[in-house]
Amino acid sequence: MRGGNRVGQARQTVERLQLGLTLHRLRLAADKSQQEAAEVIGRSAGRLSQVENGKGALGTEELTRLLDFYRVSGVERATVLALGRASRRRQPRLGYLDSLPDSYVRFMDLLAAAQRISWYECGIIPGLVQSPSYVTGIHRAGSSLRPDEETTERIAFRRNLQQQVLSVGKAESIDVIFTEDALLHVVGDASVMREQVLHLLQLQEQHPVLSIRVIALDTPDNPGLGGGLVSLEYDTAAPIAYATSLYGPPIYYDQPAPTERMRNLFEGVADIALSPRDSRTMLLDFLARSS
Structure with a gap:
């Protein structure tokens, strides 16, 4: 052999x-x-x-x-x-902890190969649609928790992520949902937040496969409070789910039971999110109030 x-x-x-x-x-x-x-x-x-x-x-x-x-x-x-x-x-395992170096590069590989991407975050703009200044602000704020070199690499990665997934990737459907308080948590300063909202509106215009929706603050019974997740579906591979985290190695799930639970959770937050049109109106209102 x-x-x-x-x-x-x-x-x-x-x-x-x-x-x-x-x-x-x-x-x-x-x-x-x-x-x-x-x-x-x-x-x-x-x-x-x-x-x-x-x-x-x-x-x-x-x-x-x-x-x-x-x-x-x-x-x-x-x-x-x-x-x-x-x-x-x-041997069977519930989840896979990717503790190897440059795990964020492999995460981008998984995203770029997916046919359907579902991304939800509570209290923060999802990484796939973050503006350059927002990316920098998020990672600079946590720079004390990681080496400067790693922070620089992660900023560059986030900036490359949108190109690889939105412009080059295989996705036929990208559904991004976040809670309204993500707009209220100031990253950097007010100008960064305005840039971020403008970036969201521009991405919607540029990428027809991308849907951006917001869950309003007064929406009751959000099943996804306090967490975030990414659900990936492939034509030739089993679904993968990922519990998002700003710090620490990622944990992936590929067994049917946990991926189905996480997919059901995403569908739960999707059911209560505003429509893309109403979400766009909310983003435009944010710009009007902050001008």
Whole structure:
């Protein structure tokens, strides 16, 4: 058997999808074809395609050959090998804690590959639609909790996130919902908040697949108070749910029970959110009051 730890087509998990998307990104960055990469590890292009689509895993020897071929070294190399080990685990687990370096890059990979994105936040503007100054303000406010270098990287990531997901990604539907108090919590100063609201209105105009809705302050019985979530649906992979957090490593869920519960929670907040048209009116009213 070539490359120990070889497995056949496996059940899709967050770890396998992250590994596949990472390998796909690294192959493109190295300007290598799927056929060229497959020959390096003695596999067919079809088999490598399965892995890149999260439907299989590779052994350590095979991953090492690919990383050599792609000229990947250092922390990034170690991270891919760790992802490979995680992708071959078969023991049941409720959630997957992504504590590997640069977890936000893999989060962007997952978002960019999704066909349907549902994002809800309570008390903060969702990351996918944050304006540049709002992004900077959020991360500068928490800079004491992380190294300056990491803060800079995360700011750059958030700015790149919209381009990768809204303009380049595969999403056919993006539903973003947040609570009205996100407009009242001042990030930076009043000018930053005005820029943020203008940014939301512009994104609505520029991206027809994007729906932005607000839950009014006086709406009773919001089932999503105190938390945030992202629900991702794929054409060729099982749904993934993610509990959002400004600080700390992300936790992903791919088992049917938790992803269905989180999807139901999103549908609950969607039921009480204002329509896109009424949400737009609220945002315009905010601008009028703050001028």
